[in-house]
Amino acid sequence: MASYKYKLYYFNARGRAEPARWMFAQAGVEYEDVRLAGEKWIAKKPDMPFGQMPALEVTDSSGKSHLIPQSRAIERFLAKQFGLAGKNEFDIARADFLNEYFNDIFQKIVFNKKDPDYEKKCKEFDEFLPQALEKLEPFVRDGGYFLGKELSWADIVFSVLTDILIQVKDSNVLDKTPKLKKLRQSVCDQPKIAEWITNRPKTDF
Ligand SMILES: N[C@@H](CCC(=O)N[C@@H](CS)C(=O)NCC(=O)O)C(=O)O
Incomplete structure (x- = not known):
């Protein structure tokens, strides 16, 4: 498993971010569960691809950060990282x-x-x-x-x-x-x- 740092951005809700949270739990991988509301969300919205959440920020070992929007793209990415995607x-x-x-x-x-x-x-x-x-x-x-x-x-x-x-x-x-x-x-x-x-x-x- 690559050693990445993860930040998952969503609202204070289970909603479309919850499958990713269960995947982090199952894999035993640490992440920051960032829950935005009100002014904080309004300030962050322009930085979000498509102006929506969830979004997963992945920082690689060189310090470069990658922002992945769309819940199912996030889940697929994590599935591959955590060995949950399927074996063939x-x-x-x-x-x-x-x-x-x-x-x-x-x-x-x-x-x-x-x-x-x-x-x-x-x-x-x-x-x-x-x-x-x-x-x-x-x-x-x-x-x-x-x-x-x-x-x-x-x-x-x-x-x-x-x-x-x-x-x-x-x-x-x-x-x-x-x-x-x-x-x-x-x-x-x-x-x-x-x-x-x-x-x-x-x-x-
Ligand atoms: N297809 C996207 C939909 C994302 C979406 O609809 N996000 C909603 C919350 S569930 C959102 O960010 N709403 C706030 C807004 O559009 O300003 C996904 O699956 O991630």
Whole structure:
């Protein structure tokens, strides 16, 4: 593993930065968890590629710093650094395509209660979600994770996503997909991830 210094910039929320935080926890790698709000965010926004967060600042051994925006680019980068990307090119592609599908699910979650189409979108999501989970269930391999016995960033991103699903839907959301339920539990039971979940800052989302 290259010896880099990491700073992860995001708001004081789990949101789109949380999978990266779980990956740091699992790898046991130190980083600065920078949480910006108000004036501090307004001052920093112009420095952020695309004016958004999360962004990961990586300082290499020569002191040069590299700013990586976009949550999934950050996760892919960390997956490669931490040995969570998959061991061969097809497993790497499998973790990639699963993560694209998780993002499809994430983007359909209706967070904004003030949206005039809130009820309609919630209804659509309620119909979509069980079908999406059913489609994912066969992708859990015999070893218990999406790539088999080996934990990957796909398992981590999925488990963070299910946290949100449990919060916005209900705690039984995975009851009809036992393999996914077990996978999530195995990820949450990883000692370093469990420690992060217990000690992380408490935020609404
Ligand atoms: N596709 C980007 C989306 C980033 C994004 O939407 N960031 C939001 C927070 S979740 C943001 O920075 N909002 C503040 C702003 O746009 O000023 C990613 O996955 O990182």
